[in-house]
Amino acid sequence: MTQNEEASTESETGSADPTGDTLVETDVSSGLDGGTPQRSTSRTLIESKNVNVWYNDDQALKDISMEIPENRVTAMIGPSGCGKSTFLRCINRMNDLIDAARVEGELTLRGKNVYDDDVDPVALRRRVGMVFQKPNPFPKSIYDNVAYGLEIQNKSGDHDEIVEQSLKRAALWDEVKDRLDESGLELSGGQQQRLCIARAIAPDPEVLLMDEPASALDPVATSQIEDLIADLAEEYTVVIVTHNMQQAARISDKTAVFLTGGELVEFADTQKVFENPESQRVEDYITGKFG
Numbered sequence: 001m002t003q004n005e006e007a008s009t010e011s012e013t014g015s016a017d018p019t020g021d022t023l024v025e026t027d028v029s030s031g032l033d034g035g036t037p038q039r040s041t042s043r044t045l046i047e048s049k050n051v052n053v054w055y056n057d058d059q060a061l062k063d064i065s066m067e068i069p070e071n072r073v074t075a076m077i078g079p080s081g082c083g084k085s086t087f088l089r090c091i092n093r094m095n096d097l098i099d100a101a102r103v104e105g106e107l108t109l110r111g112k113n114v115y116d117d118d119v120d121p122v123a124l125r126r127r128v129g130m131v132f133q134k135p136n137p138f139p140k141s142i143y144d145n146v147a148y149g150l151e152i153q154n155k156s157g158d159h160d161e162i163v164e165q166s167l168k169r170a171a172l173w174d175e176v177k178d179r180l181d182e183s184g185l186e187l188s189g190g191q192q193q194r195l196c197i198a199r200a201i202a203p204d205p206e207v208l209l210m211d212e213p214a215s216a217l218d219p220v221a222t223s224q225i226e227d228l229i230a231d232l233a234e235e236y237t238v239v240i241v242t243h244n245m246q247q248a249a250r251i252s253d254k255t256a257v258f259l260t261g262g263e264l265v266e267f268a269d270t271q272k273v274f275e276n277p278e279s280q281r282v283e284d285y286i287t288g289k290f291g
């Protein structure tokens with residue numbers, strides 16, 4: 001079983017609920033695309049305070065502090081190896097699955113440190129769903145892919161209804177409603193990724209982590225996934241790692257810029273990051289990739 005499959009499977013089990021109540025008002029403005037509805041303010045859902053991560057003796061992230069707003073898309077950008085995926089994996093403690101990884105600092109979800117001893121990482125991963133770069137449906141039917149987590153958790157409710165709603169939410173229902181018994185592996189790449197999003201949505205998470213969810217897709221499928229991600233932020237808090245500047249600028253409300261050495265060099269409204277970055281280093285990175 002790969003790490004991704006293990007995490008997907010693990011996310012469907014467990015019971016504890018690491019809730020907390022502390023919420024902070026944060027100003028958030030819209031993204032760059034003009035067509036995005038204006039969003040006024042949002043509360044902080046996830047707060048990182050001086051998070052440091054090592055793999056054995058090599059430090060991958062240095063003193064990362066940021067406040068991620070609820071019901072917004074927050075993008076993580078930066079060159080390869082700067083620690084974006086590592087940060088994402090801190091939020092749902094997937095780094096626990098990597099023996100070499102050590103995390104220090106505080107990372108709260110609704111005010112509760114997800115690294116506290118009384119937090120069950122499996123239950124955490126149910127609240128914090130994950131979608132990976134390469135679509136990874138299970139070798140099961142389309143229906144069973146989406147229902148899998150519900151069955152593992154013995155989740156009450158009408159599973160047929162939840163599967164239908166999840167597939168609708170992932171903008172896939174119309175394409176698959178007459179072929180729910182077919183294997184998820186028979187779908188196109190873009191459909192498979194939307195199936196993985198439906199699978200992540202079905203257990204009713206608060207947060208969706210997405211690690212380059214469109215980078216393995218063709219331009220049409222990429223555009224569909226981007227529209228879907230922007231739309232999902234109406235209901236979920238989305239944190240997305242991407243190498244694609246246009247994508248970050250188009251769909252995110254907040255952008256975090258990581259640079260080599262595992263530093264977070266800027267975290268601000270997306271429009272500000274792209275139009276008026278704080279430092280020359282960020283400007284050089286953005287114009288090098290974007291300009």
Ligand SMILES: Nc1ncnc2c1ncn2[C@@H]1O[C@H](COP(=O)(O)OP(=O)(O)OP(=O)(O)O)[C@@H](O)[C@H]1O
Nearest residue numbers: 055060078079080081082083084085086087098100
């Ligand atoms: N499982 C691991 N074991 C050891 N080192 C790791 C592991 N995963 C990541 N690293 C190292 O941690 C650093 C940050 O990696 P990470 O994958 O988080 O960066 P990234 O910005 O997401 O890169 P990319 O954009 O290429 O995916 C890199 O030096 C990488 O080699």
